Amino acid sequence: MDPVLRKYASRATPRYTSYPTAPQFQKGFTDAQYRAWLSKLDPATPVSLYLHVPFCRQMCWYCGCNMKLASKYGPVGAYAQTLRQEVALTADALSDRMTVSHLHWGGGTPTALSSDDLEGVMDGVRARWDFAPDAEIAIESDPRTLTADMAARIGAMGFTRASFGVQEFDPAVQKAINRVQPPEMVRASVDQLRGGGVSGINFDLIYGLPLQTVDSLVETVKLCAEMRPDRVALFGYAHVPWMAKNQRMIPDDTLPNAAERSAQAEAAADALLAEGYIAIGLDHFALPQDDLAIAAQNGTLRRNFQGYTTDQAETMIGMGATSIGRTPSGYVQNIAETGAWARAVEAGQLPVAKGLPFTGDDRLRAEVIERLMCDNHVDAAAIGARHGAPEGWWQDATHALRDMEADGLVTLSGGKVAMTSRGRPLVRIAAAAFDAYLQDSTARHSVAV
Numbered sequence: 001m002d003p004v005l006r007k008y009a010s011r012a013t014p015r016y017t018s019y020p021t022a023p024q025f026q027k028g029f030t031d032a033q034y035r036a037w038l039s040k041l042d043p044a045t046p047v048s049l050y051l052h053v054p055f056c057r058q059m060c061w062y063c064g065c066n067m068k069l070a071s072k073y074g075p076v077g078a079y080a081q082t083l084r085q086e087v088a089l090t091a092d093a094l095s096d097r098m099t100v101s102h103l104h105w106g107g108g109t110p111t112a113l114s115s116d117d118l119e120g121v122m123d124g125v126r127a128r129w130d131f132a133p134d135a136e137i138a139i140e141s142d143p144r145t146l147t148a149d150m151a152a153r154i155g156a157m158g159f160t161r162a163s164f165g166v167q168e169f170d171p172a173v174q175k176a177i178n179r180v181q182p183p184e185m186v187r188a189s190v191d192q193l194r195g196g197g198v199s200g201i202n203f204d205l206i207y208g209l210p211l212q213t214v215d216s217l218v219e220t221v222k223l224c225a226e227m228r229p230d231r232v233a234l235f236g237y238a239h240v241p242w243m244a245k246n247q248r249m250i251p252d253d254t255l256p257n258a259a260e261r262s263a264q265a266e267a268a269a270d271a272l273l274a275e276g277y278i279a280i281g282l283d284h285f286a287l288p289q290d291d292l293a294i295a296a297q298n299g300t301l302r303r304n305f306q307g308y309t310t311d312q313a314e315t316m317i318g319m320g321a322t323s324i325g326r327t328p329s330g331y332v333q334n335i336a337e338t339g340a341w342a343r344a345v346e347a348g349q350l351p352v353a354k355g356l357p358f359t360g361d362d363r364l365r366a367e368v369i370e371r372l373m374c375d376n377h378v379d380a381a382a383i384g385a386r387h388g389a390p391e392g393w394w395q396d397a398t399h400a401l402r403d404m405e406a407d408g409l410v411t412l413s414g415g416k417v418a419m420t421s422r423g424r425p426l427v428r429i430a431a432a433a434f435d436a437y438l439q440d441s442t443a444r445h446s447v448a449v
């Protein structure tokens with residue numbers, strides 16, 4: 001690993017899919033507060049929707065998500081019914097019918113729902129919201145639960161994009177992470193979805209997994225490239241067995257060390273570039289004609305809870321247990337425990353647990369951090385001027401970046417910060433210099449590389 005990068009790489013840093021980050025959300029946020037925020041939304045401005053399904057049929061040992069194992073379908077079906085109720089309750093809280101520009105089903109595993117239940121919730125959404133003609137409707141899919149019938153019906157329901165957690169194709173690695181899904185299985189799912197009319201395909205890959213090598217990951221990239229997903233995300237495995245007990249199934253001595261992780265990340269990125277993908281932001285790749293690549297080129301790339309996105313909506317309404325949403329007034333997060341979430345919905349309440357009203361300073365720093373994460377450069381002075389910030393407001397942040405400047409990782413000019421090509425893997429650390437909460441925070445974040 002580049003010895004200069006190594007100096008910084010072990011720093012725990014947020015991923016900045018939001019600012020302020022989720023550990024800052026405050027408990028005690030109420031149904032009444034959220035209703036007040038929703039009622040203020042301008043019905044003429046499109047919104048995004050996020051629908052969360054926390055269930056999975058099997059646990060991946062590397063999982064760091066808040067998921068529930070569903071050995072029987074009963075609770076999953078009941079969850080779908082409640083989710084449909086929440087969709088109606090939320091729409092009732094708006095001042096008028098609104099248009100959706102993006103809808104994302106995430107989890108857990110949304111395809112753990114039956115086709116009928118998935119369709120039932122989508123019918124509930126369409127009954128209460130309109131979709132923009134070019135709306136993106138996306139679903140996280142698992143080839144182990146996606147049936148041919150569901151793939152066809154997902155197409156018929158108007159989904160435009162599906163993502164797959166491929167992670168790694170090597171059979172020994174798949175066994176070590178308890179996620180066995182051979183390339184033929186993934187290929188069949190991709191073909192079925194494309195055949196059903198779902199044109200956008202995303203793959204997620206992970207480096208740093210047990211038994212993984214540079215060769216196995218490069219071979220995985222080659223197999224993936226044959227299936228030609230439009231977008232590929234490449235994440236590092238975060239081994240935190242003290243937080244995610246399932247990760248104790250992964251013996252420490254099967255994990256690649258820091259130098260091997262770094263070599264895997266580099267080799268996978270090089271292989272993706274060689275296959276014709278364009279690097280986007282910190283950890284995404286896309287085919288040049290894909291909307292995400294175009295947004296990255298024209299400076300309109302955005303970052304939200306799902307990572308890099310073309311979604312321009314200022315409001316994302318989250319529904320389902322643990323889902324997070326954003327309105328112009330602030331962030332909101334639903335109750336995590338599915339029983340308590342369902343009881344709140346059944347009592348006619350918006351099932352919120354946490355929230356964070358934005359301050360003017362939050363809005364300013366959120367924009368600076370988002371632009372830096374998306375563009376690898378930012379003009380903090382120009383953004384500050386638009387927000388009415390005092391001149392030189394950025395000086396503490398740029399002062400904190402002097403060491404990185406001396407190491408050739410960033411360039412600083414007044415309020416302008418730009419990552420050098422060598423420093424790009426550390427963009428989270430540069431963004432953290434603008435995070436007003438980080439100094440006081442006790443929350444633990446994953447390492448920067």
Ligand code: SF4
Pocket residue numbers: 055056058059060062063064065067107108109142165
């Ligand atoms: S499918 Fe995703 S959410 Fe479910 S156990 Fe595996 S990693 Fe976790």
